Amino acid sequence: MSFINIIVTSASYDIIRYDECIVYLITVYTFILALPIINEDWNMPWVNKKKCVSCKKCVKRCPVDAIDMVKGKALITDDKCIYCGKCVKVCPVKAILKDREFVELRIRDNLKALKGPLSRNKGKNARKRMIKSRIRQLRKQQKVIRGTIRELKQIT
Known part of the structure; x- marks a missing residue:
């Protein structure tokens, strides 16, 4: 070092x-x-x-x-x-x-949290809808984070 x-x-x-x-x-x-x-x-x-x-x-x-x-x-x-x-x-x-290890841990946690409800849904279409819904939620969070970062960069 x-x-x-x-x-x-x-x-x-x-x-x-x-x-x-x-x-x-x-x-x-x-x-x-x-x-x-x-x-x-x-x-x-x-x-x-x-x-x-x-x-x-x-x-x-x-x-x-x-x-x-x-x-x-x-x-x-x-x-x-x-x-x-x-x-x-x-x-x-x-x-x-x-x-990077923290990010990988959070990804695993997110997947683990989704697997429980997915396993309870027997229908393939219901599981697809649930996955699409979670993807939409994550994309909204991503937009909020990107917007926040953009605004913070303008402050500095």
């Missing part, structure tokens, strides 16, 4: 009274942040809350404190995450997924 070094300088001061005088104590901090250059193949990690066992290994391993425990499950803060993948590697139950 490639890194970019960023030099950060920060200063703070304290005011102290000493024998009728005011003394300013100024402290200057300089440190180097080594941030990974984000690989285009790597995307935002996602937590599968059904699998998360609240071990907190990901929280401890995250170099930028982007993971918090909420209601006993890991939650990754998008704005803080640097996409380093350390949380994915350290998770003992594989509850943290990369974007």
